Amino acid sequence: MNDRVTDRKNSPWDWMGDAERRLLGDVVSQPEEQARWCKAMVFGTLPYMWREKASVVRNLIYDKLDLRPGDRVLLLGEVLQGCGFTDDIRARIGDKGEIHEVDITSEARSAYLAGRRGRGGQLATWQWEYTKSLPARHFDSVAVMQATQHTDDWSESAREFLRVLKPGRPIAIAEITMGPPTISKAGIDLHLEAWVEKIFSRIGWPLDQTPYYSPEQLLQAFQGVANDPEIFTWKGLEVFFARNL
16 A cells, blocks of 8 residues: 555646546546646736735736836736736826837746756746847836846846836836746645645646746846836735836
């Protein structure tokens, strides 16, 4: 009996038994279906979190961006339309304002599933060149929404964002994180720990290799090149603010 239990410890899914198959059908034992369900838990949840759970912080970010009618805004991130970021900003800057929108959702998901690593070796990171062709001091605000974890060099990216940002104007970087803080929080409760392990055992990449840049690392990346840096954390949502020199 002990040998059988030891052999079945490869994944939480391996503990699904006859009772679960009777309740849910034989499909519950198929690894390809398990993977599909796990991906469904992770992908597609950002709009729900940003619109239903984090509306107060979302509006705080817009306030800190100091958005005004007619402003030019650089908006980069994941699921920009689905999370409502584009429409929210448009409502504040009006029809005469300009939004330069860069959605990296497909690139980020492909990088995870392909095991792509950036220059520093971290999974699903890459060199950002999205601002290379943009003119200096062109934008009134820069918003990086749900993309903090994917640049492979924040010191480099920070300087590029500030290059295209007008002097004295704000940048906001915000992310509902999935990384060491999440793993740590899940570890204090057996149910949460088991559910997280179960989802990521079939997601396609190890949870402990999910890229993560902390607010403190962002402070370091912007040190000496921006004014008034601030960080704010709430329920796994991490935000960085600063103003260009």
